[in-house]
Amino acid sequence: MPLFPSSHAARRAVGAAAMAVAGVLGVAACGGQIAANTPASNGNNFVSGNGTSSYFKAGSRLAAPAVSGSTLSGARLSLSSYRGKVVVINFWGSWCAPCRSEAPTLAVLSEQYQSKGVRFVGVDIRDSPASARAFVQNFGISYPSLNDPADEIALAFRHTVPPAAIPSTLVIDRNGQIAGRVIGQTSYSSLGNILAKVTAGG
Amino acid sequence: MTDVRSPQAGNGAAAPGVAEEPADVAGETIAGVADETETPRPGGFGAVAWARWAWRQLTSMRIALVLLFLLALGSVPGSLLPQQGIDPAGVQQYFTAHPALAPFLNALGLFNVFAAPWFAAIYLLLFVSLAGCVLPRSFRLARTARARPPQAPRHLSRLPNSVRYETAMTTEEASAAAAAFLTRRHFRLSQGEGWLSAEKGYRREAGNLLFHVALMGVLVSIGLGGLFGYKADRLLVEGTSFADTVTDLDAYHPGHLVSPNDLAPFSLTLDKFSASYVASGPDRNQPESFNAHVSYTAQPGDAARTYDIQVNHPLNVDAVKVYLLGHGYAPVFRVTDGQGKVVYDQATPFLPADQSTYLSEGVVKAPDAKPQQLGFAGVFLPTAVDVSGQLESAFPAPYLPAVSMIPYVGNLGLNNGVPQSVYQLNTTGMHRLATPVQVLTPGQSMKLPGGAGTLTFTGYRQWVSLQVTYDPGQVPALISGIAALAGLVLSFLVRRRRIFVRTYRGDSGRTVVDVAGLARSDVGGGFEAEFGELAAGLKSVHDHDSSPRSEETE
Structure with missing residues (x-):
């Protein structure tokens, strides 16, 4: 019962025909800011992003959902306990190459912005505790990570700014609203720029 | 006095009476077949004329078929060459294997056929062609379905089926009686001085229309899904x-x-x-x-x-x-690194390499192992048997599960950020550890040489792939x-047929009634019998009912 590659091809063709239908019938395309970042599959068994970063101006931000769970070390952690601080939520997995590549950057940024009232929280998805703990130790990550094997935390963000790839990084301002997002591997500048604006009250 | 003529070959076509028949008998089309009326190429430089000509060409069935063929042809490279969206690793391999040819193919979009502009152009044109053909046709069919029958031909006796008899009624009475008779049989009428045309079988047009509208429905539905x-x-x-x-x-x-x-x-x-x-x-x-x-x-x-x-x-x-x-199967492995730490402990999906025995292949990657990253590549055998020194699986069910793994140390290539398949080990930065081939059953371990670590096969689980x-x-x-199917069947089964009646005073002073019938596209046959019945029915009405009043009571 293998996957039929042709079915994928056929769907693409159908999708293409659909575009034609939209054109002929005058169906208005109404993709928002998020649809523009829709990732494509890379064929490597997870959806990886291209490093696109978005910054949302104050006033156009959506409230982050109340998420909580247990961390890799077994403690309870709730996002609401960080209210009043800027929070960076990073969705990662130890098996994911872009996550491994961005880990040193996140470790550095989390320490640099600690004094500016920024807290980092990881969300470990599609991973095993043994591998995740080895990853955290290996990269010297000091901030906690929620263990989310069923991806319930990503699901909780579905009505806001969903993490659309692995890794994805969200920046939540002091009022608990989502101020920025990076889809795919973060760089020092992409996340740093968002953090500089948000910590400056932007 | 009844004079029934059997169909005469070649008679109807030459008859001047039949020539009055509107041209739409010739224009009668089966659903989906376009009128191949050739529009003359415009001679001048009028933009409107050229645009009209181009539109007529695009919406012709010939061009639609050519586009359909091109679409099929365009899909061929999509199944012959690896595609970016489905198999990016295959595309990379193709680039390394054919360094001269690959960039050329890439420029033509052949590694992403279904997103290529030329492919988009074909399906867009095809869709416009279909819509441009089907929509106006639907409007025309809707008009045809409401149309009234044309005037009766002058010389009814020249039609393939015709009957002549005399009646005691006046010509007006005979016309009225025939109209009442045909109306009762659900014919649609048009009448004039001394003539009567009746037509039946408009459900054919309704079926034709249904087919065309449903065809648009199919296209729109596919669009909705897409x-x-x-x-x-x-x-x-x-x-x-x-x-x-x-x-x-x-x-x-x-x-x-x-x-x-x-x-x-x-x-x-x-x-x-x-x-x-x-x-x-x-x-x-x-x-x-x-x-x-x-x-x-x-x-x-x-x-x-x-x-x-x-x-x-x-x-x-x-x-x-x-x-x-x-x-498939997902053997559970625990990897302890050189420092004694558990760096991997999870079920690892292996992909079946043989569908009949479920011999499966897979890899284990422990990127956080110290002092060096560890990788393993090997096989899972649901029912492991030794066939003259060769390890094989005898049955797809897990009766004697076993694994055999080859260990590697070095750089897995994961830390540079390039996504890689979880089912493949990139061994370019790694070297194979010299160990004899070992077969592990659940609970058994294999110690790596040089204190690099231990691999334990703790058990197995199964996985499913879901869509x-x-x-x-x-x-x-x-x-x-x-x-669409119902409409097509209807348009094939129902035939349109016309009955013409002319009443006039004959030489003897009695009223003469000419009755003729014409079936349009009589695919299934059987019109002759129906015409015989109708003609007999009309004759009996004209024979027995001498007053208009009694016609109403019949």
Whole structure:
């Protein structure tokens, strides 16, 4: 019962025909800011992003959902306990190459912005505790990570700014609203720029 | 006095009376076949004339067929060459294998055929061609279905089926009696001085119209699916869960107007997978049944429900269907690194390399092992047997599960950020550890040389590959398809036929009645018999009913 590659091809063709239908019938395309970042599959068994970063101006931000769970070390952690601080939520997995590549950057940024009232929280998805703990130790990550094997935390963000790839990084301002997002591997500048604006009250 | 003439070959066509028949007898078309009326190429430089000419060409059936053929032809490289969206690793391999040819093919978009501009141009033109052909035709059919029959030909006796008799009625009485008779038989009439035309079988036009409208319905339905539907794949190991969100899917193909927020927010856990196989006889090793027992919640916070997904028996959550596509084994490994730390402990999906024995291949990557990264590549055998020194699997069910793994140390290539397949080991930065080939059964370990670590095969689980599909166009497409078929059958079964009646005073002073019949596109035959009955019926009305009053009571 293998996957039929042709079915994928056929769907693409159908999708293409659909575009034609939209054109002929005058169906208005109404993709928002998020649809523009829709990732494509890379064929490597997870959806990886291209490093696109978005910054949302104050006033156009959506409230982050109340998420909580247990961390890799077994403690309870709730996002609401960080209210009043800027929070960076990073969705990662130890098996994911872009996550491994961005880990040193996140470790550095989390320490640099600690004094500016920024807290980092990881969300470990599609991973095993043994591998995740080895990853955290290996990269010297000091901030906690929620263990989310069923991806319930990503699901909780579905009505806001969903993490659309692995890794994805969200920046939540002091009022608990989502101020920025990076889809795919973060760089020092992409996340740093968002953090500089948000910590400056932007 | 009745003079029934049998059809005479070649008679009708030459008759001047028949020539009055409107041209639409010739224009009668079966659904879907376009009028191939050749528009003359414009001679001058008029933009409107050229545009009209181009439009007539584009919407002709000939061009539609050419475009359809081109679409099929254009899809061929998509199945011959590796495609970016499906097999990016294959594309890379092609580039290294054919360094001169690959950039040229890439420039033509042959590695991403279905997204290539030339492919888009073909299907766009095809769609415009179809719409431009079917829509005006639908309007014309709608007009035809409401039309009244044309004037009766002058010389009815020249038609293939005709009857002449005399009656005691006046010409007016005879006309009125014939009109009443034909109306009762659901003919549509038009009348004039001394003549009467009746036509029946407009359901043929209605069927034709239904077919064309339903054809548009099919196209629109497919469009709906392509715009608002999505398809995703997920491999799920027993005891684990996934949520229908982009980060938790292996592959995700959204429609053009689907954003990640639109995915149905269900979660699903694979509780148990069971498969049974034929144990003996000629079909030995063939699968008999697959059952994926899952529990799911339609929305976060909802109560969990259970379902048994089977092949062609998908789970349906909020109009999203979850299909069972495949299955395999996921041996559970524990890796302890050189420093004695457990750096890997999980079920690892292996891909079946042999569908009849489920000999499966896979890799283990421990990127956080110290002092060096560890990797293992090997096989899982559900029923391991030794065939003259060669390790093989004898049966797809897990009766004697075993693994054999080859260890590597070095750089897995994961830390540079380039995504890689979880089923393949990139050994360019690694070297193989010199160990004899070992077969591990559940619970057994293998110590790596040089104190690099230990690999333990702790057991196995099974996995299923699921396909999540949402296609809002599926039901409309089915309904449109059935309607199109019904319309086509109707248009083939029902034939249009006309009855003409002329009444006039004959030489003897009695009223003469000429009755003629004409079947348009008499595919099934049998019109002659029907005409005979109608003519006899008309004659008996004209013979027995001498007053208009008694006609009404009949």
